[in-house]
Amino acid sequence: MALIETQEITKTYSLGDLELNALNNISLGIEKGEFIAIMGPSGSGKSTFMNILGCLDKPTSGRYLLEGIDVAHMNRDELASIRNKKIGFVFQGFNLLSRTSALENVELPLLYDGLPGKERSERAAAALAAVGLAGRENHHPNQLSGGQQQRVAIARSLVNNAPIIFADEPTGNLDTKSSAELMELFTKLNAESNITIILITHEADIAGYSKRIIKFRDGCVVNDETNKREQARI
Amino acid sequence: MINIPSTLKVSLRALLVNKMRSALTMLGIVIGVSAVITMLAVGTGASQRVSEQMASMGSNLIMIMPGTSTEGGVRMGAGTQSTLSVGDAEAIQKDCPAVLYVAPVHNGSAQVIYGNQNWFTSITGTTANMLLVRDWPLTEGRPFTDDEVRSVARVCLLGQTVADNLFGGINPIGQIIRIKKVPFTVIGTLAIKGQRGHDDQDDTIHVPITTAQKKLFGTAFPGMVRSIMVKAQSTEDLPAAEKQIGELLRQRHHIGQQGQEQDDDFTVRNLTETMQVAEQLMNVMTLLLGAIASISLLVGGIGIMNIMLVSVTERTREIGIRMAIGAKTRDIRLQFIIEALILSLIGGIVGIIIGMLGSKILSMLAGWNTIVSPLSILLSFSFSGMVGVFFGFYPAYKASLLDPIDALRYE
Numbered sequence: 001m002a003l004i005e006t007q008e009i010t011k012t013y014s015l016g017d018l019e020l021n022a023l024n025n026i027s028l029g030i031e032k033g034e035f036i037a038i039m040g041p042s043g044s045g046k047s048t049f050m051n052i053l054g055c056l057d058k059p060t061s062g063r064y065l066l067e068g069i070d071v072a073h074m075n076r077d078e079l080a081s082i083r084n085k086k087i088g089f090v091f092q093g094f095n096l097l098s099r100t101s102a103l104e105n106v107e108l109p110l111l112y113d114g115l116p117g118k119e120r121s122e123r124a125a126a127a128l129a130a131v132g133l134a135g136r137e138n139h140h141p142n143q144l145s146g147g148q149q150q151r152v153a154i155a156r157s158l159v160n161n162a163p164i165i166f167a168d169e170p171t172g173n174l175d176t177k178s179s180a181e182l183m184e185l186f187t188k189l190n191a192e193s194n195i196t197i198i199l200i201t202h203e204a205d206i207a208g209y210s211k212r213i214i215k216f217r218d219g220c221v222v223n224d225e226t227n228k229r230e231q232a233r234i
Numbered sequence: 235m236i237n238i239p240s241t242l243k244v245s246l247r248a249l250l251v252n253k254m255r256s257a258l259t260m261l262g263i264v265i266g267v268s269a270v271i272t273m274l275a276v277g278t279g280a281s282q283r284v285s286e287q288m289a290s291m292g293s294n295l296i297m298i299m300p301g302t303s304t305e306g307g308v309r310m311g312a313g314t315q316s317t318l319s320v321g322d323a324e325a326i327q328k329d330c331p332a333v334l335y336v337a338p339v340h341n342g343s344a345q346v347i348y349g350n351q352n353w354f355t356s357i358t359g360t361t362a363n364m365l366l367v368r369d370w371p372l373t374e375g376r377p378f379t380d381d382e383v384r385s386v387a388r389v390c391l392l393g394q395t396v397a398d399n400l401f402g403g404i405n406p407i408g409q410i411i412r413i414k415k416v417p418f419t420v421i422g423t424l425a426i427k428g429q430r431g432h433d434d435q436d437d438t439i440h441v442p443i444t445t446a447q448k449k450l451f452g453t454a455f456p457g458m459v460r461s462i463m464v465k466a467q468s469t470e471d472l473p474a475a476e477k478q479i480g481e482l483l484r485q486r487h488h489i490g491q492q493g494q495e496q497d498d499d500f501t502v503r504n505l506t507e508t509m510q511v512a513e514q515l516m517n518v519m520t521l522l523l524g525a526i527a528s529i530s531l532l533v534g535g536i537g538i539m540n541i542m543l544v545s546v547t548e549r550t551r552e553i554g555i556r557m558a559i560g561a562k563t564r565d566i567r568l569q570f571i572i573e574a575l576i577l578s579l580i581g582g583i584v585g586i587i588i589g590m591l592g593s594k595i596l597s598m599l600a601g602w603n604t605i606v607s608p609l610s611i612l613l614s615f616s617f618s619g620m621v622g623v624f625f626g627f628y629p630a631y632k633a634s635l636l637d638p639i640d641a642l643r644y645e
Contacts, residue, residue, distance in 0.1 A: 056558060056638045077562040084560020095555045095642065099251055111240050112560040156559065 001068045003163065003196055004030040004053060009062035011048050011219075022048040024219040025062070032163065035190045036198045037207035037227075040216030046200050047168060049216065053198065054087055054166045055079045084112050088157020088165040090199075092172035094149040096141040102128060102152045103137035109160040127155040131185060147178030154185060158195075165189070167199035171206055183209040241565070245573040248545070256577060259541045262534025263581025263621065264588060267614045269527035271589025272596065274610040277520025279603035284516050288509040290427045290435065292368035294334075294469055295506050296476060298322075298462040298483070301499035316454040317499040320443065322486060323462045329482055332475035334467045337364035338459040340443050342451040347412040348400040355396050356438050357413060359446020360463075365424075367465040375407050375422025383442040386449065390418040391440040394426045413439065416449050469506065476502050524610075528617065534581070535621035538574050542629035546570065553633050554641025566634040567627075574626020575619065582618030586611055 011023040022045045030036060040046045051057035052064060055071055056079075064071055071082060088109075089095075096105045106124035115123075125137055131151040141149050150170055157165050167186070171179035187209055189195045199210070207213050208227065215223035249256045300317045323338035340359040345352055362377040364370070372391065382389055390411070397406050406420045418441065427435035447453045466475040483500050484490055546553070553566055593604040 051639055054558075056642075077564075080557065080560050080562045083558060089558050091642070095551070095558070097552055097555060099247065108556065109559045112556075112562065112565055117240065160560075 002029040002065075003032040003034075003067060004028070005065040005068075006053075006059075007063040007065070009049075009052060009059040009064060011045070011052065011057070012060045021219050023052075023059070026219075026221060027062075028214070028221065028224070030196065030198070032196055033190070033194045034196050034198075035187070035209070035211045036196075037210035037213045038198065038200045038216060039202070039204075039207055039213060044216040045219040046216040050166055050168060050198065050200055054089060055082045080112075084109055085160060086162055086164060088154075088160070088162040090150065090153045090157055090165060090167040090170045092169040094141070094146070094153050094173070096149055096152055096156075098141055101138045101140055102133065102144065102155075105141070105152055106155045106159050109156060113160060123159055124155070127159040128152070130158060131155045145178070146174050147181060150174065150178075150182055151185065154182075154189075158189070162195075164196045164198065167197065169200055169202065171201065171203070179206065241569050241572055242576075245569055245576055248549070248569075248573060249576060252545075255541060259537055259577050260581035260584065262537035263531065263578050263618050264534075264585040266528070266531030266534040266621075267582050267585025267618050268589035268592055269530050270524055270614045270617070271586055271606060271610055272592040272604075273523035273527040274520060274613075275589070275593035275604040275606045276596065276602060277516065277523045278605040278607050278610070279597070281513055281516030281520060282605055283603050284509065284513045286428075287430050288506070288513065289369075290430060291505060291509065292370070292465065293506060294466040294472055295367070295504075296464040296466060296472065296479065297503045297505055298326075298464065298479060299501050299503065300460070301497070301501060316458050317487060318459050318462055319455070319457040320459055321457055322483060323459065325482060325486060326462065326464060326479055330475060330478040332467055332471040332478055333464050335363045335366045335465045337361055337367045337463045338443055339364070339461045339463060340446045340451060340453070340459045341461075342446070344414045344450065346396065346400065346439065348406075348409065351400045351402075353396060353399045355393075357446060357450060358438055358440050359443040359450065360440055361443055364440065364463065367463045370427065371425045372422045373425050374405075375420070377422060378440075378442050383444055386444045387442055388416060388418045388445060388449070389421045389442065391422045391424055392420055393424050393436040393438040393440075395434055395437040396439055397423050413441070414450055418445075472504055472506060476504055531614075531617060531621060535578070535625040538577055538622065539625035539629060541577075542570060542574050542626055543632070545573070546629050546633040549633075550636060550641045550644040553636055554638055554644065557636070557638040558642060563634040566636075567630045570630035570633050571623060571626045574630070575622040578618045578622030578626075579615075582615050585618070586615060589614070 006026055006028045008025045008027055009023055010021070010025055013020045013022055026049060038046045038050065048057065052059050055066070058072060066082065066086065071079065074082070103121060103124050106127050107120045110120040110123060128134060128137060131154050133148060133151055133155065136144065136148065141152070144152065154165070171182055174182060183206060186197050186199070190197050201207050211227050213223070213225060213227050214221055298318065320338050323336045326333055327336040337360050341357060343354065343356050345354050358364070361383050362379065365372070365377055375391070377391070378387070378389060390413070392406055400406070400411060401409070406423060409420050410417050411420060412418070424436065424440070429435070441450070443459065447458070464475065464479065466472045479502055480498070484498065487499055489498060556566060590606050593606050596602055597604040
């Protein structure tokens with residue numbers, strides 16, 4: 001059974017009289033442990049696709065099976081629960097809560113999972129240590145560099161042991177050095193913890209860290225192939 | 235699972251970020267609650283004063299006054315006709331089952347002398363029953379005996395004001411005072427009753443009714459009294475007692491017999507009923523004051539709603555992040571309701587303190603009797619909590635229904 005399977009997913013936005021097809025019959029399968037880069041120009045539908053895979057949005061038609069379960073008919077709270085337990089998000093703009101310490105940011109998913117306070121802080125501290133931020137638990141986002149902030153976001157996506165991480169242009173706001181460090185972290189998480197990583201990027205060298213590259217154009221998948229460079233590196 | 239302590243912490247932090255705004259929002263509730271507390275304190279104080287007066291007067295009281303006399307077409311006012319007698323009082327005691335005690339009264343005012351002190355006061359000629367009718371205990375000494383009343387004894391009971399003015403620190407029991415030059419032996423002192431309206435109830439001397447009739451004030455006919463005080467068996471018996479007294483006196487005074495149309499030559503006044511009406515009036519006033527004050531509490535609640543709506547808009551992105559990582563509808567809703575609740579409850583507590591201070595200041599400056607009852611504190615505290623939940627609900631509901639994607643993209 002595939003970890004993620006989409007069957008002819010379509011997403012249509014209606015803007016007044018105009019019908020805009022963001023996604024056209026996308027059928028894809030993603031196995032556990034894959035490291036996928038989704039590429040494509042702006043408006044190609046890659047973000048829409050990821051929002052649907054991330055259970056933030058619902059397809060207009062088609063089926064989306066996550067671990068074999070159709071999530072298309074779930075209500076808001078059921079989707080929230082799936083996001084909480086199965087999915088971690090890393091955004092371009094970091095999306096950390098300001099005026100909240102790194103530790104408390106990482107604790108949030110556990111808070112919504114209803115864990116007691118002591119276990120929350122222990123697991124959050126462990127997650128921060130795993131991304132190399134031990135000792136920065138009490139720093140607020142504005143006291144951290146962009147790369148560190150993004151690693152807090154990764155710790156937050158790891159803390160609930162989610163099997164999948166979605167990263168929407170995670171390096172978009174980072175310099176080259178921080179980008180490289182971040183991609184090394186993703187690679188390590190993928191290799192050591194067998195976490196499925198799906199990231200959106202414009203940049204070919206960022207995509208180069210992945211094992212499989214899916215290219216979108218005008219709401220369709222135009223290319224889906226194994227990353228030869230990555231294979232060569234192995 | 236909802237984690238209340240953590241949500242509380244999150245809400246508190248959000249409020250602390252905008253200290254000034256939170257404080258101003260609270261101000262509306264503070265003013266509302268303190269207004270409710272103060273107004274209720276004023277109202278409760280007023281109705282308590284009425285109740286105290288009622289208690290000091292004695293309960294279940296009925297007063298019988300002689301009727302109006304008419305001289306050449308001029309009506310002279312209540313009590314001007316001399317129609318009541320000691321015999322009437324005795325008959326009422328004997329024949330009216332709804333009546334507990336009866337005390338006839340023959341009163342007047344006189345100069346009273348003790349040694350080199352003198353004092354002008356009211357003299358009440360009555361029987362020992364008066365103390366029972368008015369629930370009036372003695373601090374010292376003993377009441378009149380029936381023998382003393384029968385034998386026109388020159389004994390008296392002093393009210394506290396009279397005792398203070400004539401005797402200062404000396405124990406008055408056994409001393410001789412002169413009322414209208416007639417010597418009286420003081421046999422007891424009356425307990426303090428306090429003010430009733432503008433009258434000092436303690437500025438009085440009780441003497442046997444026979445003595446008042448024969449030695450002090452005289453009578454138009456033997457046994458005449460100026461009024462009769464009656465205590466009914468119970469509050470429920472008051473109307474029955476009134477009716478029985480009316481019927482008995484009409485019969486004794488030969489009124490309305492043989493088909494004659496004739497006005498009563500006496501009036502029966504239910505004093506307790508009058509006071510109860512006043513008490514009810516005070517309660518209505520308290521309620522009214524409270525209702526007016528709670529309007530400002532309502533306005534404060536609308537202020538909370540306004541700020542919460544602004545807060546939700548400002549924090550759309552935060553809400554989006556929380557939703558993306560698994561916050562359910564109720565988690566978001568709870569967070570904002572708790573914020574509103576904190577605002578209103580802290581505002582409520584501060585308002586209660588200010589309201590209590592305000593009532594104290596009012597009673598000091600204006601001399602009003604104010605009472606902050608625990609009930610009014612509980613009431614306004616829970617009311618402010620309800621305001622928080624009620625006015626916090628819509629903003630919280632709005633926040634919880636945001637689309638996570640739109641919320642995440644919100645700048």
